[in-house]
Amino acid sequence: MPRLLVFSDLDGTLLDHTTYSYAPARPALAALRARDALVILASSKTAAEMLPLHQELDLGAAPMIVENGAACLTPTEIDGRDTVYRKLRALLSTLDAPFKGFGDMSVDEVATLTGLPRPAAARAKARQFSEPGLWQGDADQKAQFIAELAQAGITAQEGGRFLTLSYGASKADQMQRICRQNAPCFTIALGDAPNDAEMIAAADRGVLVRNDHGPDLADFPIGARISRTDLPGPEGWCAAILRLLCDWDQYQKGAARHG
Structure with a gap:
């Protein structure tokens, strides 16, 4: 028999856009648990941001799709290595583009933009694989920026709040990999x-x-x-x-x- 796998975005989906609460979803979460469904959180958030929620929801060893699909990690695989992020930031520094990433912002700025408490905003800045940010130019400049990024193997994905840059993989790519590991599903x-x-x-x-x-x-x-x-x-x-x-x-x- 196939296993039920549920892949869920967080902000604006499982979590309220303003309060970040998942309380209204509790009945469905309980129903999924009763059916031994595997719930996989898929977000542009960092692993450091997602781990407390993963633990609060008691998702066990279920993998997390983090930083917009740039990586897929289980709770035991999380570490603080940021080699990929530093490479991405180095490339951005060579482009003359009106893009302001989290790496250009203070913790207080991220907290103001997202509505997160300051400790959570600090975790949001602990990037390892991707860079969310605000586009501050016009549409033509944005198209040129995305084209230049593509030449370097970087994709730009629009989320509910930010434009997120990363090397290659998407949420859908990671979903397919998890499905192969859990077939039939x-x-x-x-x-x-x-x-x-x-x-x-x-x-x-x-x-x-x-x-x-x-x-x-x-x-x-x-x-x-x-x-x-x-x-x-x-x-x-x-x-x-x-x-x-x-x-x-x-x-x-x-x-x-x-x-």
């Missing part, structure tokens, strides 16, 4: 921003979570496999998961009858 992916789109589209069931504070994704294709929530953030996350679990339970019953 059935996947659900939830997110709210353009950097989640590929992951949502690749899942067996994808959910676009409403976020009135993020980029407009009105053109995102909705169909038999992909749905959009009416409620925002963790409220929408909870409703979508509970609805999909009803389908999952029916599938499991049918498979048992014909197994």
Whole structure:
């Protein structure tokens, strides 16, 4: 029988955009735990940021997709090595571009931008693999900037708040790797921003979570496999998961009858 794997973005999806609370999603999280589902957090956040939440949710040895897919780590694999990040920052220093990354900001600036408490903002600045930041130029400059980055093997992905730069891998790439390691499996992916789109589209069931504070994704294709929530953030996350679990339970019953 396939195992249920749930891949979830954090800010604006499992976590409220403003308060960062996941409290409204507790019923769905409990329902997933009761079905032995593997919940994989997938975020632009650092491993240092995500580990406390991973532990609070009691996700065990489940991997985390960190820094927008730049790496995939289990809790025991987390360390502070930042060789990749320093390489990325060195390249950025050679480009004359109106991009202000977390490495250019103080802890207080990151706290103000994100609404995070100062200790959490410090963890957000502990980058290892990617650089989120604010684009402060026009669209033509941005296109040129992204083209120059691409020549160096760096991708730029739009999130709910920031433009995040990293070498190569995406959330969807890491999702596929985890699926291969856990085959056979059935996947659900939830997110709210353009950097989640590929992951949502690749899942067996994808959910676009409403976020009135993020980029407009009105053109995102909705169909038999992909749905959009009416409620925002963790409220929408909870409703979508509970609805999909009803389908999952029916599938499991049918498979048992014909197994």
